[in-house]
Amino acid sequence: MTPPPSSRGRGSGGPARPRARKLGAVRRSQLVTTYGVGAMIAVENESFIVSGIDSWNIDDAPIINEGRLANAFPGIDFFRLPPAPDPEYGIDGVRVRRFPEFYSCPDCNALQSYKEFNCLPGRARCPDCDEDLVPSRFVLACDDGHIDDFPYWKWVHRGNALQSGFCGGKLTLKTEGSAASLRSVVVSCSCGVQSVSMEGAFRVKALKELGIRCEGRRPWLGGAKPQPCARHPRTMQRGSSSAWHPVMRSALSIPPWGEGIHQLLVQEKLLDAPESVIRWHFEQRPALLKRNKATVEEVVIIAREIAAQKAASAGAEAGSDDLYAGLREQEYKRLRNGNPERHSAERQDFICERPEGDIAPVRELGVVEIMLVKRLREVRALQGFTRGVAPLESEPDHRLAALHQSDINWLPAIEVKGEGVFLRLDEDRLQAWETKPEVIKQVEQMRLNHLALLRERTPADSKAKASGSPVSPRFVLLHTLAHVLINEWSLDGGYPASALRERLYANESMAGILLYTATSDSAGSLGGIVAQGDPKSLSETLRSALARASWCSNDPLCMESGASGADSVNLAACHACVLLPETSCELNNSFLDRTLLIGAPSGEVPGYFQASGV
Structure with a gap:
């Protein structure tokens, strides 16, 4: 990562490009999941914010093609892997900007913008004390993503000089005593105003009373004008996990998109070429078609289908739920139909087959279909x-x-790339269970809590409308089942729970879950998860997982909870029984209730698996 480059470019005829300062290095995957655009990153005693992708040097950034996912974002044609380091110049293609701008000196306690310290280039040290500067611990942010420096001047003056502009004094920040509370962090001004501690700075009401509002700043976008914002800002710790939440979309590569003719079009860089160009290209290369067992007409037909799907999504709202839901429906059908191995790993990203042997042991439990996904590829894109x-x-x-x-x-x-196991529940049994009044009543409060949160987070003057809640008995059941199986497989299969992921297929026409490992580290595709899909082994695992879910060390409080979780959208679910690492759950550990699996101890709410005698 480097600061924004100077205006001097690298060219054969122009002056040599100056060697920029390299600040640090992160993995490519972290630039999508952990330190993406708009996230703050600490480098030694300095702090920076990752700049927008239009500032990145993408000359050597590989293109990632996933047509199904790209179609869910009108205007998006493809994806890119974040750029790797440039060995020639000692920098990489990802730019960062200094943020927050306010720093303090631990010796003289001066609190001012970094520029006012007049530090030597590449050294964040106080020129008077020769001490490392400390970036501001506190920032101001709103729920729409805007972020700004904490307004220390307004905080310490408390309206004393607001009517006549800034007082011209110098701010200082020091910690008094040995306590780590906000009361010990004191801000002062040389103008003589009374010193004020940071206690109460995290209360939105306190900021509102001082007239502190969101200025709509977007420092990660160089030169971007502030946006009008009606949100009330809140104080956050610079390193807080709430300071940046990535919103990601993902899709599996399934036929015909991930193999055969589609893969051939990708390799020949003809995915978006006109039909006449595609026809001419392959007419000139008959050996290529023969090697891929295809004709020119077959290639043209696939190219037409791809173009039609892109045109269908062009008029839809970018990233809309309808388009994204369509991806899951396509995957669900393909997971059920299977896809035997026909090509090498380079030309076939998806292999899905039925297990050998009788599935009667799991059918008794209400699982009617098992598919072993021996090879899969997932593309995860950062939407915002x-x-x-x-x-x-x-x-x-x-x-x-x-x-x-x-x-x-x-x-x-x-x-x-990884592997997984797909499970589908018995539709008839599921429908009979989910229509019972006791089951509907159990989930209704969770759904109402979710709807209330959606309305609360949608501004009254916003054109966007809060959509309906997906919460239903089927949805919560499948989600909770995925969690208990992941916990069980992390014990039986040797995988850490953080290396396993869930993918839910839950609506009126779908009732399945895909549990898979798709990670770039050593816990990738080792065959251990596919082995868990053996019917006999899966039956034992499922019974063990349900038995484990029937008791929690926090019971009876956990089981009898009327609402749990950060947003009160869980019922009987806590860290001691159901919750997973954040990397494993695609719903932020929300919408969970193990009562739907095994039933309530009082017998008032029947569990889906109770009929199996588990």
């Missing part, structure tokens, strides 16, 4: 980010902060 409260399922995208300000037809993404 939020700050403050994490986004909820079905929340409108009006809160998403932009990743760029210029016209760009790509998004940053990563691709991972």
Whole structure:
């Protein structure tokens, strides 16, 4: 990562490009999941914010093609892997900007912007004390992603000189005593105003009373004008996890998109070429078609289908839920139909087959279909980010902060490969269970809490409308089942729970879950998860997982909870029984209730698996 480059470019005829300062290095995947655009990153005693993707040097950034996912974002044609370091110049293509701008000196206690310290180039040290400067611990941010420096001057003056402008004094910040509380952090001004501690700075009401409002600043976008914002800002710790929440979309590579003729079009860089160009290209290369067992007409037909799907999504709202839901329906059908191995790993990203042997042991439990996904590829793209409260399922995208300000037809993404097991529940048994009044009543409060949160997070003057809640008995059952199986497989299969992921297929026409490992580290595709899909082994695992879910060390409080979780959208679910690492759950550990699996101890709420005698 480097600061924004100077205006001097690298060219054969121009002056040599100056060697920029390299600040640090992070993995490519982290630039999508952890330190993406708009996220703050600490480098030694300095702090920076990752700049927009329109400032990145993408000359050597590989293109990632995933047509199905790109179609869910009108205007997006492809994805890019974040750029790697440039060995020639000692820098990489990702730019950062200094943020927050306020720093303090631990010796003289001076509190001012970094520029006012007049530090030597590349050294964040106080020129008077020769001590390392400390970036501000506190920032101001709103739920729409805007972020700014904490207004120390307004905080310490408390309205004393607001009517006549700034007092011209010098601010200082020091810690009094040995306590770590905010009361010990004191801000002073040389104008003589009374010193004020930082106690109460995290209360939104306190900021509102001082007239401190969101200025709509977007420092990660160089030169971007502030946006009008009606949100009330809140104080955050610079390193807080709530300061940046990535919003990601993902898709599996399934036929015909990930193999055969589609893969051939990708390799020949003809995915978006006119039909006449495609026809001419392959007529001139008959050996290529023969090697791929295809004809020119077959290639043209696939190219037409791809173009038609892109045209169908062009008029839809970018990243809309309808388009994204369509991806899951396509995957669900393909997972059920299977896809035997026909090509090499380079030309076939998806292999899905039925297990050998009788599945009667799991059918007795209400699972009617098992598919072993022996090879899969997943593309995860960063759509935007939020700050403050994490986004909820079905929340409108009006809160998403932009990743760029210029016209760009790509998004940053990563691709991972792994394996998994797909399970489908018995539709008839499921429908009979989910229509019972006791089951509906059990989930109704969770759904109402979710709807209330959606309305609360949608501004009254916003054009976006809070969508309906996906919460239903089927949805919560499948989600909770995925969690208990991941916990069980982390014990039986040797995988850490953080290396396993869930993918839910839950609506009126779908009732399945895909549990898989798709990670770029050593816990990738080792065969251990596919082995868990053996019917006999799966039956034992499922019974063990349900038995483990029937008791929690926090019972009876956990089981009898009327609402739990950060947003009160869980029931019987806590860290001792159901919750997973954040990397494993695609719903931020929300919408969980193990009562739906095994039933309530009082017998008032029947569990889906109770009929199996588990």
